[in-house]
Amino acid sequence: MHAILDHCSGAARRSLPAGTSFIDEGGRTGHLFVLIDGKVEVVKGDSVVAVISEPGAVFGEMSVLLEQPHSATVRTSADSTLYEFEDAASFLRDQPTVAILIARLLAQRLHVATTYLADLMHQYADHGTHLAMVGEVLQSMISLPPMQVVPGSDRQSDPRL
Numbered sequence: 001m002h003a004i005l006d007h008c009s010g011a012a013r014r015s016l017p018a019g020t021s022f023i024d025e026g027g028r029t030g031h032l033f034v035l036i037d038g039k040v041e042v043v044k045g046d047s048v049v050a051v052i053s054e055p056g057a058v059f060g061e062m063s064v065l066l067e068q069p070h071s072a073t074v075r076t077s078a079d080s081t082l083y084e085f086e087d088a089a090s091f092l093r094d095q096p097t098v099a100i101l102i103a104r105l106l107a108q109r110l111h112v113a114t115t116y117l118a119d120l121m122h123q124y125a126d127h128g129t130h131l132a133m134v135g136e137v138l139q140s141m142i143s144l145p146p147m148q149v150v151p152g153s154d155r156q157s158d159p160r161l
Helices: 002-007 061-066 088-094 096-124 130-143
Strands: 012-016 021-023 032-037 040-044 047-052 073-076 080-085
Touching: 002 032, 002 096, 032 088, 061 088, 061 096, 088 096
Parallel strands: none
Antiparallel strands: 012 080, 021 073, 032 080, 040 047, 040 073
């Protein structure tokens, strides 16, 4: 994702000390952030789901593209510098190269997730546990029209499934 940095001229540059949240789960900003240096962690509920230090990493893209609240909190875990695009939707319309780079990133994440879930389906298909239902859940989610996908969890299940 380092290539995104080549397209960030004109963005506000923010230096944030360790422990600073710049995206709050459930909030809406319309902003897109690109990591220049430092380290950030992505927190879903009470769980740290990722620690990222790769320059060019992007944050806030799912909320912008889906026009939905942020799905996780993102905070610095070390002093960090980021580019911030306040009107991310306009930036992505004006910079199709960046939009394609983000699309590739999202496709890569989806590929990893579906590969992992397919492996789970294979491993637990004959166990009769809730993990054996992974295939049904995935098919149900994939069949929904865009913008109606509301993934659930043990804390908040999706009532349609």
